[in-house]
């Protein structure tokens with residue numbers, strides 16, 4: 279899909295977490311541009327604590343996915359599965375994908391980005407990385423590229439994470455996936471009644 283002009287509010291409104299990807303790769307320039315959008319995010323004390331591990335190697339993505347799937351399989355068979363996954367529908371969805379032996383975790387996306395911070399930066403690091411992540415998702419959306427933040431990536435074994443480039447001194451905040459998809463549309467599912475109090 280060609281880049282097209284969108285007003286910022288339209289980009290924000292139309293960004294969705296996409297869970298189905300075509301295998302078509304992104305170019306290195308496209309990936310770098312997404313990462314640069316992330317690095318433009320604000321951060322506490324301008325520490326810019328984020329570090330990005332980019333994985334476009336299918337075998338490496340599959341290994342990470344398998345590592346997380348082992349963890350999810352254990353959770354599915356636990357007695358508190360519904361409360362862990364949030365609903366019976368999600369339990370069924372994860373179970374089905376595990377049975378299909380698909381890449382349940384990264385949805386077959388051709389580009390996985392692991393966002394890691396040094397353990398010394400854990401106070402504001404998660405917030406800073408979240409800011410960077412949304413910049414990346416919005417920029418990708420504007421470019422016609424689908425994305426999803428993958429919190430489950432935190433359940434990959436430390437051994438696998440180190441194998442793809444994380445340092446012993448670091449922690450994984452979350453993973454992200456990027457790629458092309460024909461399932462980018464969908465209405466936001468939101469409760470806009472979240473202004474708890476407006477003291478006037």
Ligand SMILES: Cc1cc2nc3c(=O)[nH]c(=O)nc-3n(C[C@H](O)[C@H](O)[C@H](O)COP(=O)(O)O)c2cc1C
Nearest residue numbers: 293294295296297426427428429430431452466467
């Ligand atoms: C911190 C964080 C972790 C997430 N982890 C996952 C994940 O592991 N797998 C997944 O499919 N979606 C994940 N999501 C996406 C959310 O499920 C999604 O944002 C939410 O359902 C709202 O849908 P929307 O992004 O399409 O508006 C995550 C989102 C955030 C912010």
